[in-house]
Amino acid sequence: MKKIMTTFLVLLGITMGFAQETALTHSTGxxxxxEGALALLKKSNSLEEFEKLINDxxxxxxxxxxxNDGIVDYITVDDIIESNTHVIVLSAYLDKNEKQDIATIxxxxxxxxxxxxxxxxxxxxYPENTIVEPYETQEVLNAVKRGPAMSDLRTYEATVNVWFWPSIRLxxxxxxxxxxSPYRGSTYxxxxxxxxxYRHTVFYNRAAAHRVYCRPASVRRVAVARNIYLPKRKRSAIVVHTTLKTVFINAKAAKKINAKK
Structure with missing residues (x-):
């Protein structure tokens, strides 16, 4: 009986640990x-500095x-310009020839x-339409008809004008x-x-400070950027897509799987 109870507790612990990890890691992204990328862009004086900060x-x-080589990937930063729109592409090389885009600004x-x-x-x-934007809190004094000269201080979230960020001005x-970025493949x-x-639970807590001044966005405000970017999008052949998650395997196996589709 004691052995059965011990086995049950071990299995329960493993199951709970797996469930907790799964609940926090819904996607590879x-x-x-x-949010952290936006925080670093705000403090950067150039995209070159931005790339350096992301990789710190x-x-x-x-x-x-x-x-899956046991070290965190180096992130490259590239800028695409069309008229008054910029698209900053963040990517990683999975090997010398395989490049996978991570996010676009x-x-x-x-x-x-x-x-x-x-x-x-x-x-x-990431899940479809995972969009994040910076916001700031503003307070507005509104008159309220609840008695003589009474007022109401209301707080709301406003979209940020990023023009005065040093990197944007540049x-x-x-x-x-x-x-x-001049860095390619294994050139760092x-x-x-x-x-x-780090374990995801550790990384999630370490990155918590970045989430304070950003929010999910339900509307794509810079729609033209998407149209500029999509023809240039980079997807790695090493990536295998399933209904549950993104899986990365060796290139030879991935090409065989993709060929069968």
Missing amino acids: DNFSL ERNNVNNLDLN GIEQTGDEVAILQIEGDTDL MYAPSYVAWV PKYWRSWKP
């Missing part, structure tokens, strides 16, 4: 903080190991010194040249130090 372990934005100038942006997770890693400067910058991925 949960190991990359979209201390900033708690990237925890992806898509090729669409930026559009909508007026004189006014710009908006949203970040959208790639559907290979991107719309007349002399700006689109940033394209000298400053980069690789690290092992």
Whole structure:
């Protein structure tokens, strides 16, 4: 009886641990903080600096190991420009030739010194229409008819004008040249130090601070950015798609599976 009870408790613990982990990791993209990417873009002076910050372990934005080599993937940053719209593409090389897009940041100038942006997770890693945007809280004093000279202070969330972010100002400067990451495949910058991925529960808590000033968006505000990006989208042949999750396997096996579809 004692042995049966011990076995039951062990199985229960394993099941609960698996359930807890599964509940938190609904998609592969949960190991990359979209909110964190926006936080780092806001503090960056250029896209070159932005790429460097994303690939710094201390900033708690990237925890992806898509090729299962035991180290977190290096994220490249590329800028696509068309008229007054920029599309910043965040990607990872799974091997020398296989590139997988992770997310895109669409930026559009909508007026004189006014710009908006949203970040959208790639559907290979995130659920469809996973869009995040920065927001700020504003307070408005509204008159209320509840007695003489009474007032009501209301708080609401407003879309952020990102024009005054240093990196955005630079991107719309007349002399700006689109940033394209010079790093490809297994070629990494000298400053980069690789690290092992954290358990998702640990990474989720480390990235919590980034979620304070961002919110999910139900509307794609920078729709033109999507149209510019889609013809240039990069998807790795190493990725196998299932109804439950995204799976990464070796390239030879993936090509056989994809050939049967």
